[in-house]
Amino acid sequence: MSQQAFVSPDEIRNRFSRAMSDMYREEVPQYGTLMTLVADVNGRILERDLELQRRLSRAGELDRIGLERHGAIRLGTAEELATMRRLFAVMGMVAVGYYDLSVAGVPVHSTAFRPVDNVALARNPFRVFTSLLRLELIEDADLRARAEAILARRRIFTDGAIRLIEQVEIAGGLVEADVDVFVREAVETFRWHGEATVDMATYRRLSDAHRLIADVVCFKGPHINHLTPRTLDIDTVQVEMPRRGITAKAVVEGPPSRRAPILLRQTSFKALEEPIAFNGEAGPEAGTHTARFGEIEQRGIALTREGRSLYDELLASVRDEGGAGSAGEAYDARLAKAFEAFPDCYDEIRRRRLGFFRYALTDKGAGQAGAVRGAMPIDELVNAGYVSADPIVYEDFLPVSAAGIFQSNLGGAEQKSYASNANRQAFEEALGARPLDEVALYEAAERRSIEAVREGLRGSHASAA
Numbered sequence: 001m002s003q004q005a006f007v008s009p010d011e012i013r014n015r016f017s018r019a020m021s022d023m024y025r026e027e028v029p030q031y032g033t034l035m036t037l038v039a040d041v042n043g044r045i046l047e048r049d050l051e052l053q054r055r056l057s058r059a060g061e062l063d064r065i066g067l068e069r070h071g072a073i074r075l076g077t078a079e080e081l082a083t084m085r086r087l088f089a090v091m092g093m094v095a096v097g098y099y100d101l102s103v104a105g106v107p108v109h110s111t112a113f114r115p116v117d118n119v120a121l122a123r124n125p126f127r128v129f130t131s132l133l134r135l136e137l138i139e140d141a142d143l144r145a146r147a148e149a150i151l152a153r154r155r156i157f158t159d160g161a162i163r164l165i166e167q168v169e170i171a172g173g174l175v176e177a178d179v180d181v182f183v184r185e186a187v188e189t190f191r192w193h194g195e196a197t198v199d200m201a202t203y204r205r206l207s208d209a210h211r212l213i214a215d216v217v218c219f220k221g222p223h224i225n226h227l228t229p230r231t232l233d234i235d236t237v238q239v240e241m242p243r244r245g246i247t248a249k250a251v252v253e254g255p256p257s258r259r260a261p262i263l264l265r266q267t268s269f270k271a272l273e274e275p276i277a278f279n280g281e282a283g284p285e286a287g288t289h290t291a292r293f294g295e296i297e298q299r300g301i302a303l304t305r306e307g308r309s310l311y312d313e314l315l316a317s318v319r320d321e322g323g324a325g326s327a328g329e330a331y332d333a334r335l336a337k338a339f340e341a342f343p344d345c346y347d348e349i350r351r352r353r354l355g356f357f358r359y360a361l362t363d364k365g366a367g368q369a370g371a372v373r374g375a376m377p378i379d380e381l382v383n384a385g386y387v388s389a390d391p392i393v394y395e396d397f398l399p400v401s402a403a404g405i406f407q408s409n410l411g412g413a414e415q416k417s418y419a420s421n422a423n424r425q426a427f428e429e430a431l432g433a434r435p436l437d438e439v440a441l442y443e444a445a446e447r448r449s450i451e452a453v454r455e456g457l458r459g460s461h462a463s464a465a
């Protein structure tokens with residue numbers, strides 16, 4: 001088999017992401033409504049903001065925005081997580097980041113599988129927020145053992161998917177004839193099942209320990225619980241959701257509305273209550289379960305470690321004052337006030353090294369190659385108009401926001417508290433790999449762009465000489 005015959009992982013991911021979107025649209029009609037709303041809003045924004053359009057185009061984001069999605073799944077065992085890593089690897093997605101959600105009363109820790117290099121991200125940045133249930137946080141030993149036994153019996157991957165994963169690991173890729181089969185088999189793992197694997201009494205006991213435990217343990221597989229499109233204006237989407245018959249969550253998670261968006265803002269609609277046939281001893285028992293919801297996000301600039309500390313500090317100062325609660329307007333006002341301390345202009349964010357930028361030679365800079373010192377500080381090159389600086393988009397997630405999204409979908413007043421006990425090592429052992437450090441990835445992207453600028457300033461000189 002020749003190397004060239006392999007379909008690129010980017011193409012496989014692109015087809016997989018489309019297949020997931022088609023499946024979800026069919027299963028959850030409100031997802032279709034949301035997609036239309038986001039496409040309308042994005043179209044309007046791009047039409048009137050040509051500067052944004054040019055910036056997105058330079059950053060390679062314009063073409064990807066219409067197909068950009070992230071999904072989320074929740075797994076039950078180490079083996080499921082390790083196999084999931086191998087499945088995503090076929091599509092060029094690797095684990096990035098570690099998120100401990102136990103602090104927020106959610107008994108999971110998580111990572112995001114996503115592509116990492118610029119070309120792959122520009123092609124299709126499809127990401128999956130992947131959580132692993134922490135059974136050790138169930139206090140009742142009997143119940144814990146029961147949950148473990150149930151999970152040990154299930155097989156969430158099809159034989160066909162496993163066979164093709166192994167084939168890729170040996171041969172190095174998939175040929176065209178296998179790609180659609182792989183996508184079809186892989187999608188099966190994420191499908192919704194209207195039948196639970198347990199009876200209603202078991203479901204209730206697990207659900208009483210934590211709704212999320214029941215969601216992971218009682219079903220055949222890790223149903224995808226949302227697929228999130230990216231909007232260029234989340235405030236408009238938030239206002240328009242109710243007009244299109246969708247009830248939005250009270251507050252937008254993340255930073256407040258700003259002229260220079262940072263990190264990630266997210267909102268969602270409540271999970272649907274869906275009919276379930278429980279597996280009673282005497283036959284099916286009719287009940288319901290809520291897991292699947294809709295979410296929308298807006299992405300901004302990736303922050304440096306300093307920028308991120310400032311963000312975390314400001315957010316914590318607002319939440320400590322009384323939580324994100326349901327008091328939407330009061331929370332929004334407090335948040336906006338606190339974030340006055342975060343510069344709301346990309347130039348200042350850059351000068352203060354709070355965010356990451358991608359630098360490139362302008363036409364003027366290219367014309368000056370050889371005449372300007374390549375070693376001039378990058379800020380001076382920007383000031384002189386030789387170099388442009390575009391924000392690098394944040395490709396990851398935020399633990400406090402993720403916890404807020406989880407919580408809004410657990411319904412009612414559910415608020416369990418677990419002591420903060422991140423256990424990155426246990427997560428890495430389960431995953432069978434170490435998640436990449438997201439900040440290091442942004443640092444590297446920025447550094448590469450600066451090197452290319454310096455190369456350009458030197459290179460043309462050399463060739464002209």
Ligand code: OOG
Binds near residue numbers: 295401
């Ligand atoms: C995942 C929630 C986290 C996000 O966008 O932060 C998430 C879940 O509910 O399983 O998707």
Ligand code: NI
Binds near residue numbers: 295
């Ligand atoms: Ni999400």
